[in-house]
Amino acid sequence: MPKTAYVRTKPHLNIGTMGHVDHGKTTLTAAITKVLSDRAGSSTSYVSFDRIDRAPEEAQRGITINIAHVEYETDTRHYAHVDMPGHADYVKNMVTGAAQLDGAILVVSAVDGIMPQTAEHVLLARQVGVDHIVVALNKADAGDPELTDLVELEVRELLSAHGYGGDGVPVIRVSGLKALAGDPRWTASVEALLDAVDTYVPMPVRYTDAPFLLPVENVLTITGRGTVVTGAVERGTVRVGDRVSVLGADIETVVTGLETFGKPMESAQAGDNVALLVRGVERDRVRRGHVVAAPGSVTPSRRFTAQVYILSAREGGRTTPVATGYRPQFYIRTADVVGDIDLGEAAVARPGDTVTMTVELGRDTPLESGLGFAIREGGRTVGAGTVTALL
Ligand SMILES: Nc1nc2c(ncn2[C@@H]2O[C@H](COP(=O)(O)OP(=O)(O)OP(=O)(O)O)[C@@H](O)[C@H]2O)c(=O)[nH]1
Numbered sequence: 282m283p284k285t286a287y288v289r290t291k292p293h294l295n296i297g298t299m300g301h302v303d304h305g306k307t308t309l310t311a312a313i314t315k316v317l318s319d320r321a322g323s324s325t326s327y328v329s330f331d332r333i334d335r336a337p338e339e340a341q342r343g344i345t346i347n348i349a350h351v352e353y354e355t356d357t358r359h360y361a362h363v364d365m366p367g368h369a370d371y372v373k374n375m376v377t378g379a380a381q382l383d384g385a386i387l388v389v390s391a392v393d394g395i396m397p398q399t400a401e402h403v404l405l406a407r408q409v410g411v412d413h414i415v416v417a418l419n420k421a422d423a424g425d426p427e428l429t430d431l432v433e434l435e436v437r438e439l440l441s442a443h444g445y446g447g448d449g450v451p452v453i454r455v456s457g458l459k460a461l462a463g464d465p466r467w468t469a470s471v472e473a474l475l476d477a478v479d480t481y482v483p484m485p486v487r488y489t490d491a492p493f494l495l496p497v498e499n500v501l502t503i504t505g506r507g508t509v510v511t512g513a514v515e516r517g518t519v520r521v522g523d524r525v526s527v528l529g530a531d532i533e534t535v536v537t538g539l540e541t542f543g544k545p546m547e548s549a550q551a552g553d554n555v556a557l558l559v560r561g562v563e564r565d566r567v568r569r570g571h572v573v574a575a576p577g578s579v580t581p582s583r584r585f586t587a588q589v590y591i592l593s594a595r596e597g598g599r600t601t602p603v604a605t606g607y608r609p610q611f612y613i614r615t616a617d618v619v620g621d622i623d624l625g626e627a628a629v630a631r632p633g634d635t636v637t638m639t640v641e642l643g644r645d646t647p648l649e650s651g652l653g654f655a656i657r658e659g660g661r662t663v664g665a666g667t668v669t670a671l672l
């Protein structure tokens with residue numbers, strides 16, 4: 282059945298909900314699509330809580346992604362929205378999901394206030410380059426107004442502590458649950474949240490003329506058509522028929538199809554969330570963490586120097602210092618790679634320190650100066666850094 286092609290009528294941005302487990306991210310995501318789909322002449326489809334939380338890729342294609350994407354349109358913009366899980370075990374996915382975000386909605390329950398993953402997500406968002414955060418103080422229907430004032434103060438402080446200028450950040454009191462139920466007071470709150478996102482999150486500069494690069498988030502097989510890789514285009518433009526390299530898999534191939542949210546497109550550009558059909562590539566040769574790029578435009582490497590902040594115990598980090606020879610996991614774009622650290626003369630770094638280190642990764646990885654990454658160990662984030670030079 283022929284599908285309707287994607288028509289680019291509005292600027293496209295990538296956004297997402299993050300925050301502590303159970304604070305209402307998925308409910309709010311569903312409420313956003315509901316409120317927008319109810320607007321006159323809307324092109325947004327309502328996506329129910331169950332359809333977001335079930336992550337269809339997981340059930341139907343046997344692939345665990347743990348991050349659900351939905352799309353919606355406001356009057357001025359087209360958004361791809363990732364609903365990120367709050368559970369600590371999923372922070373890895375939060376990192377790779379957030380790496381593509383132009384802005385984020387931090388969901389904080391007005392009833393519970395700041396919790397450990399609230400703080401961890403803010404830190405990770407900063408590290409992976411999310412420059413703009415809008416706060417949804419959710420469950421405002423159930424929160425005591427004075428307590429909610431305190432939660433708001435706390436959130437602004439947390440954001441300021443991470444360089445987000447908390448005093449200027451829009452903090453909107455919402456109820457995803459009541460908005461979903463159609464309560465006008467609370468559908469208005471979701472409208473206000475969307476207005477804040479539309480105006481506070483600027484349209485990022487898109488490097489559409491740079492050589493094409495897409496970090497692979499997910500790989501699927503479409504029966505009868507072949508292998509598809511998905512992700513957000515980090516830079517450049519790709520067209521059907523273009524030759525591309527899959528770095529990490531050492532494959533050169535041709536793009537034979539392009540889609541965004543099920544709609545075919547002739548070309549995709551920086552910022553677009555796309556599925557790329559690639560010719561003659563076996564499903565199990567490509568993995569999340571690989572990078573699809575214009576041939577010859579990127580040379581993967583393994584050694585680099587970095588500026589790294591070692592999280593304090595209070596921030597959920599280690600209680601003991603790290604030393605040369607320490608081998609944690611490095612989360613770089615969508616990749617998850619082990620690496621050896623060398624602290625040079627300092628030899629040790631204490632929680633709370635910012636240090637320069639040399640890293641040797643366990644495998645070749647596309648790297649560049651300025652790239653942000655997270656360091657994790659045993660299911661928690663212990664450091665956050667930026668590549669300063671390739672060696
Ligand atoms: N009173 C009230 N309850 C809410 C609101 N939003 C969500 N809830 C409830 O809070 C619980 C958690 O909601 P979810 O949307 O699943 O939370 P989440 O942040 O997506 O949770 P994880 O994905 O597990 O991190 C559910 O029982 C919701 O019904 C709200 O605005 N008001």
Ligand SMILES: [Mg+2]
Nearest residue numbers: 306307365366
């Ligand atoms: Mg959820």
